[in-house]
Amino acid sequence: MVISKNEKKNQIIEAAAQIFAKNGFSGTIMAEIAHCAGIGKGTIYEYFKSKEELFFAVFEWYMKESGAAATVSIAALGGSASSRLMALSESLMASWLEMMDVYSLVMEFWAASASSSSQMRERFKEAFRRAYQEFRGIVASLIRDGIERGEFQSDVNPESIAAALVGAWDALFLQAWFEENFDPLTTARNFLEVVIKGLSKNRS
Amino acid sequence: MVISKNEKKNQIIEAAAQIFAKNGFSGTIMAEIAHCAGIGKGTIYEYFKSKEELFFAVFEWYMKESGAAATVSIAALGGSASSRLMALSESLMASWLEMMDVYSLVMEFWAASASSSSQMRERFKEAFRRAYQEFRGIVASLIRDGIERGEFQSDVNPESIAAALVGAWDALFLQAWFEENFDPLTTARNFLEVVIKGLSKNRS
Amino acid sequence: MVISKNEKKNQIIEAAAQIFAKNGFSGTIMAEIAHCAGIGKGTIYEYFKSKEELFFAVFEWYMKESGAAATVSIAALGGSASSRLMALSESLMASWLEMMDVYSLVMEFWAASASSSSQMRERFKEAFRRAYQEFRGIVASLIRDGIERGEFQSDVNPESIAAALVGAWDALFLQAWFEENFDPLTTARNFLEVVIKGLSKNRS
Amino acid sequence: MVISKNEKKNQIIEAAAQIFAKNGFSGTIMAEIAHCAGIGKGTIYEYFKSKEELFFAVFEWYMKESGAAATVSIAALGGSASSRLMALSESLMASWLEMMDVYSLVMEFWAASASSSSQMRERFKEAFRRAYQEFRGIVASLIRDGIERGEFQSDVNPESIAAALVGAWDALFLQAWFEENFDPLTTARNFLEVVIKGLSKNRS
DNA sequence: GATGAATGAGGCTTCATTCAT
DNA sequence: TATGAATGAAGCCTCATTCAT
Numbered sequence: 001m002v003i004s005k006n007e008k009k010n011q012i013i014e015a016a017a018q019i020f021a022k023n024g025f026s027g028t029i030m031a032e033i034a035h036c037a038g039i040g041k042g043t044i045y046e047y048f049k050s051k052e053e054l055f056f057a058v059f060e061w062y063m064k065e066s067g068a069a070a071t072v073s074i075a076a077l078g079g080s081a082s083s084r085l086m087a088l089s090e091s092l093m094a095s096w097l098e099m100m101d102v103y104s105l106v107m108e109f110w111a112a113s114a115s116s117s118s119q120m121r122e123r124f125k126e127a128f129r130r131a132y133q134e135f136r137g138i139v140a141s142l143i144r145d146g147i148e149r150g151e152f153q154s155d156v157n158p159e160s161i162a163a164a165l166v167g168a169w170d171a172l173f174l175q176a177w178f179e180e181n182f183d184p185l186t187t188a189r190n191f192l193e194v195v196i197k198g199l200s201k202n203r204s
Numbered sequence: 205m206v207i208s209k210n211e212k213k214n215q216i217i218e219a220a221a222q223i224f225a226k227n228g229f230s231g232t233i234m235a236e237i238a239h240c241a242g243i244g245k246g247t248i249y250e251y252f253k254s255k256e257e258l259f260f261a262v263f264e265w266y267m268k269e270s271g272a273a274a275t276v277s278i279a280a281l282g283g284s285a286s287s288r289l290m291a292l293s294e295s296l297m298a299s300w301l302e303m304m305d306v307y308s309l310v311m312e313f314w315a316a317s318a319s320s321s322s323q324m325r326e327r328f329k330e331a332f333r334r335a336y337q338e339f340r341g342i343v344a345s346l347i348r349d350g351i352e353r354g355e356f357q358s359d360v361n362p363e364s365i366a367a368a369l370v371g372a373w374d375a376l377f378l379q380a381w382f383e384e385n386f387d388p389l390t391t392a393r394n395f396l397e398v399v400i401k402g403l404s405k406n407r408s
Numbered sequence: 409m410v411i412s413k414n415e416k417k418n419q420i421i422e423a424a425a426q427i428f429a430k431n432g433f434s435g436t437i438m439a440e441i442a443h444c445a446g447i448g449k450g451t452i453y454e455y456f457k458s459k460e461e462l463f464f465a466v467f468e469w470y471m472k473e474s475g476a477a478a479t480v481s482i483a484a485l486g487g488s489a490s491s492r493l494m495a496l497s498e499s500l501m502a503s504w505l506e507m508m509d510v511y512s513l514v515m516e517f518w519a520a521s522a523s524s525s526s527q528m529r530e531r532f533k534e535a536f537r538r539a540y541q542e543f544r545g546i547v548a549s550l551i552r553d554g555i556e557r558g559e560f561q562s563d564v565n566p567e568s569i570a571a572a573l574v575g576a577w578d579a580l581f582l583q584a585w586f587e588e589n590f591d592p593l594t595t596a597r598n599f600l601e602v603v604i605k606g607l608s609k610n611r612s
Numbered sequence: 613m614v615i616s617k618n619e620k621k622n623q624i625i626e627a628a629a630q631i632f633a634k635n636g637f638s639g640t641i642m643a644e645i646a647h648c649a650g651i652g653k654g655t656i657y658e659y660f661k662s663k664e665e666l667f668f669a670v671f672e673w674y675m676k677e678s679g680a681a682a683t684v685s686i687a688a689l690g691g692s693a694s695s696r697l698m699a700l701s702e703s704l705m706a707s708w709l710e711m712m713d714v715y716s717l718v719m720e721f722w723a724a725s726a727s728s729s730s731q732m733r734e735r736f737k738e739a740f741r742r743a744y745q746e747f748r749g750i751v752a753s754l755i756r757d758g759i760e761r762g763e764f765q766s767d768v769n770p771e772s773i774a775a776a777l778v779g780a781w782d783a784l785f786l787q788a789w790f791e792e793n794f795d796p797l798t799t800a801r802n803f804l805e806v807v808i809k810g811l812s813k814n815r816s
Numbered sequence: 817g818a819t820g821a822a823t824g825a826g827g828c829t830t831c832a833t834t835c836a837t
Numbered sequence: 838t839a840t841g842a843a844t845g846a847a848g849c850c851t852c853a854t855t856c857a858t
Contacts, residue, residue, distance in 0.1 A: 008821095024319025026230035029848060040823040045850065104318030111315035113382070114308035115228025129382040136379075160394035163379060163386070164372045171371025175340075178317065178333045182367070190364035198402025234832060235841095244840040246834080255832065416842095432727025434638035437827060448844040453829070512726035519723035521790070522716035523636025537790040544787075568802035571787060571794070572780045579779025583748075586725070586741040590775070598772035606810025642853060643820095652819040654855080663853065823855080834844080 009047050012037050013061045016054050021102040025055055025112060052120045059109050059124065062102070063131060067095030071138055081146025082196045088142070089169065089192050093185045096173055103177055136162040143199070152199040165195065213251050213261070216241050221262045225306040229259055229316060256324045263313050263328065266306070267335060271299030285350025286400045292346070293373065293396050297389045300377055307381055340366040347403070356403040369399065417455050420445050421469045424462050429510040433463055433520060460528050467517050467532065470510070471539060475503030479546055489554025490604045496550070497577065497600050501593045504581055511585055544570040551607070560607040573603065621659050621669070624649045629670045633714040637667055637724060664732045671721050671736065674714070675743060679707030683750055693758025694808045700754070701781065701804050705797045708785055715789055748774040755811070764811040777807065 015037035019028045030051060034041045048054040074088045096103075113124035139162035146152035168191065172184035219241035223232045234255060238245045252258040278292045300307075317328035343366035350356035372395060376388035423445035427436045438459055442449045456462040482496045504511075521532035547570035554560035576599065580592035627649035631640045642663060646653045660666040686700045708715075725736035751774035758764035780803065784796035 020319075022319065024315060027319050027321075030850080031848080041825095041849095042823050042851080043821080046821070046823095051849070107311070107314040107318040110311040110378070111228060114311040115224075115226065115231050117231075125382055132379050132382055156398055157394040160391040161398060163376060163391050164395035167375025167379060168368045168372040170378070171375045172367060174314070174374070175336050175367055175371060178329055178336055187364040187367050190361040191368035194360055194365060194402035195399060196402070198398035198400070233830085238841095245832095245842095246840050247838085249833070250838070428727075430727065432723060435727050435729075438829085439827080449828095450830080450844050450846095451842080454842070459828070515719070515722040515726040518719040518786070519636060522719040523632075523634065523639050525639075533790055540787050540790060564806055565802040568799040569806060571784060571799050572803035575783025575787060576776045576780040578786070579783045580775060582722070582782070583744050583775055583779060586737055586744055595772040595775050598769040599776035602768055602773060602810035603807060604810070606806035606808070641851085646820095653821095653853095654819050655817085657854070658817070819856100819858085821855105821857095823852100825853100826851090827849105829849095830847090831844100832846100834842105835840100836842095837840085 005047075009057070010061070012039070012044055012047055012054070013057050017058045017061065017102050017105060020055060020058055020108060021105045024104075024108050025051075025116065052117065055112065056120065056123060058105065059112075059127065062099070062105055062109070063127070066099055067092060071135065081142055081149060081151050082200065084142055085139075085146075085196060086189075086192055088139070089165075089188050090185075092169060093172075093188050096169075097185065100173075100176075103173060106173075107177075132166065135166050138162075139165055146199065150201065153201055156199055161195070161199065165192075209251075214265075216243070216248060216251055216258070217261050217265045220258050221265065221306050221309060224259060224262055224312060225309045228308075229255075229312050229320070256321065259312075259316065260324065260327060262309065263316075263331065266303075266309055266313070267331070270303055271296060285346055285353060285355050286404065288346055289343075289350075289369075289400060290393075290396055292343070293369075293392050294389075296373060297376075297392050300373075301389065304377075304380075307377060310377075311381075336367075336370065339370050342366075343369055350403065354405065357405055360403055365399070365403065369396075413455075417465070418469075420447070420452060420455055420462070421465050425466045425469065425510050425513060428463060428466055428516060429513045432512075432516050433459075433524065460525065463520065464528065464531060466513065467520075467535065470507070470513055470517070471535070474507055475500060479543065489550055489557060489559050490608065492550055493547075493554075493604060494597075494600055496547070497573075497596050498593075500577060501580075501596050504577075505593065508581075508584075511581060514581075515585075540574065543574050546570075547573055554607065558609065561609055564607055569603070569607065573600075617659075622673075624651070624656060624659055624666070625669050625673045628666050629673065629714050629717060632667060632670055632720060633717045636716075637663075637720050637728070664729065667720075667724065668732065668735060670717065671724075671739065674711075674717055674721070675739070678711055679704060683747065693754055693761060693763050694812065696754055697751075697758075697777075697808060698801075698804055700751070701777075701800050702797075704781060705784075705800050708781075709797065712785075712788075715785060718785075719789075744778065747778050750774075751777055758811065762813065765813055768811055773807070773811065777804075 012033070016028075016033045019033050019036055022028075023032075028051075030044060031041050033054070034044055037044075044054065048057060071088060071092060074084060074091050077084055077087070079087075109124060109128070112120060113128055115121065116124070136159065140158040143152060143156070143158040143161055147154050147156070147158070169188060172182075172187055176182045176184040216237070220232075220237045223237050223240055226232075227236075232255075234248060235245050237258075238248055241248075248258065252261060278288065278295050281288055281291070283291075313328060313332070317325060317332055319325065320328065340363065344362040347356060347360070347362040347365055351358050351360070351362065373392060376386075376391055380386045380388045420441070424436075424441045427441050427444055430436075431440075436459075438452060439449050441462070442452055445452075452462065456465060479496060479500060482492065482499050485492055485495065487495075517532060517536070520528060521536055523529065524532070544567065548566040551560060551564070551566040551569055555562050555564070555566070577596060580590075580595055584590045584592045624645070628640075628645045631645050631648055634640075635644075640663075642656060643653050645666075646656055649656075656666065660669060683700060683704060686696065686703050689696055689699070691699075721736060721740070725733060725740050727733065728736065748771065752770040755764060755768070755770040755773055759766050759768070759770065781800060784794075784799055788794045788796045
């Protein structure tokens with residue numbers, strides 16, 4: 001067994017990611033995924049119980065790949081809260097940019113959380129809920145740390161800032177999806193500077 | 205003719221909005237829309253050429269209803285840039301909250317811009333592109349106005365701030381969709397205060 | 409509406425009966441039924457929820473057509489118990505013979521009661537249980553009547569005789585299915601004479 | 613080679629019998645048989661050319677097991693025709709009762725004779741034809757013997773009685789399949805007594 | 817001989833759309 | 838104009854069978 005069960009699964013997932021990104025969940029036909037993965041139609045079902053199951057696997061793959069991991073480690077680094085916040089932003093934007101070719105998956109995932117079969121819906125919603133909570137938690141901690149260090153003002157609400165930042169990052173990519181010329185990296189940088197200024201105690 | 209052609213169209217659109225919100229585009233069957241609108245299946249086709257056409261009409265209806273109109277008028281009001289920014293945020297959040305029951309439509313619209321039939325995709329993308337551009341334009345103008353009035357610092361990039369704000373607003377509702385307890389209004393308010401602080405020349 | 413919903417249903421059922429008889433449940437494809445009924449593939453589903461549902465409808469149709477109705481009326485006629493028993497047998501055999509071209513349906517129904525999807529299985533088993541009970545009941549009554557009239561001996565068990573007679577009639581057709589030359593009518597007549605002799609008090 | 617080819621074949625056949633009885637021919641998947649036999653899926657094909665071939669092997673196994681053999685020997689015993697007829701019935705019922713757990717196979721076999729692939733169908737039909745002929749032949753001989761001995765009346769048709777008896781035995785088990793409380797043994801006994809009375813010259 | 821991963825033909829079913837009324 | 842019966846294209850999924858190991 002040269003190729004492990006897991007490697008084969010990943011091979012299918014990556015093919016599926018491409019096709020789902022191109023055609024959406026409903027627009028995708030299993031045959032195309034199989035063809036793209038270079039396997040037979042039936043083979044997919046040796047690894048995934050159904051189209052929905054495969055789609056969810058793609059979701060999990062995407063979440064892992066999209067650099068959330070990096071987020072944690074960066075937040076844990078040394079340095080000022082501001083610099084870590086900026087580093088986190090830069091890292092995130094960079095890893096998302098790398099996956100821009102399958103970005104439309106995100107929109108499909110969102111839609112799946114809204115209206116796929118009720119079973120899938122709950123699964124997606126729950127996963128997103130967790131993901132956002134965790135992500136907001138990391139950013140909020142970072143801000144809280146900045147407050148404790150006396151770097152940020154104490155009257156800000158870390159959770160609100162975190163939620164809005166996380167959302168802004170997300171939404172910049174959404175806008176970049178609609179507009180070729182839109183540069184989410186620079187935009188994020190410019191914006192974060194203002195936010196950090198707004199958070200900070202001293203202004204130069 | 206007691207009911208005009210347009211009234212009937214709207215009746216269908218509103219029925220469709222409900223069903224599309226509940227089941228998504230692909231999950232929706234024309235028969236259910238017809239049933240919900242209290243008309244025959246075939247009748248829909250007297251008013252809309254196809255399911256996609258109807259879906260796009262729902263999209264246009266949603267965009268109009270979702271208070272973008274208010275945005276323009278508020279931005280045009282008098283008062284400080286900061287206060288207008290805050291008023292705009294409040295108004296926007298309020299009108300979105302009113303449509304929370306069909307919020308999932310937005311996710312379907314995003315998905316449609318990513319992967320529906322290529323013709324529809326372009327139409328949605330283009331519409332979103334315009335909508336975001338216009339929205340960002342309004343906010344950017346407001347910020348530029350603040351700079352010119354000497355209220356905001358001159359080294360900020362109004363376009364970046366506008367894009368991020370617009371995105372944050374969007375994304376707060378997305379997070380609210382995933383989490384019952386999430387309060388997008390308060391979050392937006394808290395966040396906007398920090399951003400305004402970051403933008404402003406003087407701090408109280 | 410020249411053709412009522414029910415007429416159309418029957419048209420489909422009769423087409424289905426032919427095909428199911430020819431190919432069995434699993435061997436039958438819906439497309440062939442549709443073709444045979446002269447309608448489109450999808451149309452069947454306007455009248456029957458599924459292949460299984462249609463098959464069960466064929467079952468009910470068969471049970472009704474196969475002359476069980478006549479049984480009741482004959483058993484209720486006047487005359488000696490013996491003559492009624494013989495008349496019943498003759499009538500039954502005759503109406504079964506008329507349906508000999510779709511006789512193999514019966515074997516499919518039996519098989520369905522044994523091993524189709526568990527939901528169908530129970531439905532078929534229950535229906536057969538009822539049908540046999542009712543049929544045995546009629547014959548047993550007739551025999552009991554013969555005992556009461558002093559025509560038959562009082563030490564026979566009417567239920568046992570009824571069950572065996574009903575079974576024998578069934579099984580004669582089964583044997584006729586396997587063998588072209590087998591004549592179930594004459595066989596039944598010859599046999600019933602012996603049974604009646606066995607039941608009767610006086611022998612000529 | 614501790615286990616001979618034939619022993620392995622039987623092991624597979626018995627596993628197959630169970631699964632076919634539970635799920636029917638079409639409802640059975642080869643994988644489950646393999647699993648039940650404790651072997652690999654591919655291994656079945658080392659012993660049987662196809663699913664149908666295996667099914668036919670199960671049929672032959674069933675026919676052998678179901679005590680037809682005993683029939684012959686009992687019919688050949690000494691004693692009155694009546695007593696041999698009763699002994700035959702008792703023996704048959706007893707051995708069928710022992711196989712009641714796989715009784716539903718019989719219904720599958722019947723169905724196979726009606727509607728499996730035309731090649732299989734002919735094979736099953738032919739086998740059933742032979743089996744019934746042989747069985748009827750044995751019973752008819754016994755009755756003919758009774759006539760010759762002066763035990764039974766000479767105006768009965770041995771072939772008809774044999775066919776009906778054979779059928780009744782079959783059909784009592786069918787009815788027992790549909791109804792838990794149905795007792796085929798007692799029913800057969802009660803019935804046969806009447807038939808024997810009907811056949812006999814003198815009545816006590 | 818034994819295995820089980822891979823396959824793809826094939827069938828049920830759905831549903832947008834049409835069109836005769 | 839309104840309808841809903843009829844349609845058939847299209848896709849998910851199953852599973853008997855094969856064959857490389």
